[in-house]
Amino acid sequence: MSLELVFQQALNGLSFGALLFILASGLSLVFGMMDVVNLAHGAFYMLGAYVALSVVQVTGSFWIAMLAAPLALALVGLVVEPLLLRRLRGRHLDQVLLTIGVSLVIVDLIGQLWGREVRSLSAPPGLDGSVGLIGGVYPVYRLFVIAFGVVLAAAMAVVYRRTRIGMLIRAGVEDAEMLGALGIDTNRLFASTFATGAALAGLAGVIAAPVFGVQPGMDTDPGLLYSLVVVVVGGLGTLSGAVAGSLLIGPADTFGKVLFQDVALAVIFAIVALVLLLKPTGLLGRIRIAR
């Protein structure tokens, strides 16, 4: 590999990683707070992409879709959590099973409403061109994705560390029961956390659509598959873990697939296995006390 090629692939890997971060952040948030592995996360991501398709069709604006899809998904989250998940609080396995059910229903509804053909979404005007970089031209949209990922991570870090909501979330991660005893309405906190997680999945659906496409099956691959890999490798339930996971997996997947293309699919899981062997909690995971 020439240096030029390495640079271009590193850029590909970084933008892929940024997409993975946007995709995984919601899953990580919900897990950290509620101790629920939300297996409907991929379906939420898919729904976000399809909502975006329709919004772009009607309004012609990618930017409106970028607001509408997360909002729509937040509403879905606000229905699913109080109506279904809350009843099973503390029963982890049942919650996981329930989210699988939710995802099956959503994916089938998408098939009914939008059809089952392969679709795609173009990058918005202004970001759909290319700029000159080392080794020729590079799509502006992928640079935008990197910037967006950085901004989102920074914004989430500020909310986590500097705001009252962030404090509640961190406290909830530590001990939700104690938080309740201190007079915080944990029902409301959990519902809004779950809705935020769903909204992030919806946002990922819009941002990733011009790169990953919009098609049946996207809920599992790349949706759920990659977000689980990122969250498990990075460390369950922490923001820094999601950042570390996507920064490792994005470039590793990119280089792995072109360097070892005959075992392309195995590369990523070899990394997962290795990380889990050396550090079972993930790169930046915390040790959780079994409750």
Added chain:
Amino acid sequence: MGGFVKNKLAEKRGYTYRLTRRQFLVASSAAALAACAPGAVTPSASSSVAPGKALKIGLLLPFSGVYAELGTSMRRATEFYLRQNDTKLANRPVTTVYADDANVTATGIAAAQKFIDQDQVDVLMGVVPTPLAYGIRNAVHAAKLIFIDTNAGGNALTRDTTNCTPSCKSPYIFRASFSSYQISYPIGDYLSAKGTKEFFLAYANYGFGTESAADFTTGLKKNGGTTTGNVAPPLGNPDFAPFVTQIKNQPTKNVYSFFSGADAIGFIKSWNSLGLPAAGYKMYGAGFLTEQDVLKEVKDLANGAITSLFWAVELDNAENKKFVADFQKQYPLLPDVFTVQQYDGMRALDEALKALGGDTSDKDKFVKALEDVSFKSPRGDFAFDKTTHNPIQDIYIREVKTQNGQTVNTISDKIAKVTDPGK
């Protein structure tokens, strides 16, 4: 006793896998029932005798999973053909039974077995993924069930192979679609004969993609052509930028690719956003790279791509014009290549039944009648190769152009009567 029944049944039905407990229970109780009935005949011999009796067609298609749209399209084609013919083939009224394989081979195999044992269908049609077609080959062959494959293109299904690995032809299996040889070898031969001899390969890394790339290379080498390297993303790859970047950093400008559906869209979009057309790279491929499902999403981004297939919606012949017009009277969309494959499968079956006067009781005569079928299809002249049961068909060289705001495959040349070599 139990063991004896199981082995005998397994042998009779050509199972090459171990029976699950459920299959064993179903199979052994069916055998027990059969043994109780004095003078019982095998079910397949008792059904499908009299002309005029309903003809039962089992259709094994994906209605969920990544290929759901293909299944939907082929179901539509079946209904379209039957509607045009008063739900009759020859003098036999038709009943259809659909099963969803969900693109899971094991699910599809179980569904095919249900068609054989429980529904006792007269004819099996459909099958989208090649691994599933290979997976049901032995069961279909052992049951002497007429199977008209209307999509899966793996070469081995209509070939002689050593030890029938991964699959092999059967007298009872016909193919109304294509073999991957037919959509890959001729264009390699054609391009190298015209003087374009050096190619870089890009293909989805699964059975069908590697087969297509290999057949293309063989065609290329016939006239002294060579390949200079390859990239092979996994099937269903989310991000194509890394692979297109690899292509951009090597000197061979002509790139032959095998992708379809979402992969094709991802490939073509990355190809453009990374500036390959401006850098002088040229896209070639098997026809699925630029079929309507892809073109309606990528539009003029695919302009200039040269691909080969046995049909195009723009094909200029009387049958195709009528077919496209009639189809559009029924449905608010254009027919796609999967529609044509299934439609031709129905037509072939119809023609064979007409020759037989609707009598399907003699399997050998049924096979012979299908072998003798020939008609004008929307794709051109259609006939089965008698030795392989794969269609003999014209292959069209097509170039993507945007005309009057529509991006279409224009026909630039034709390779007449391409036959699969059969081994």
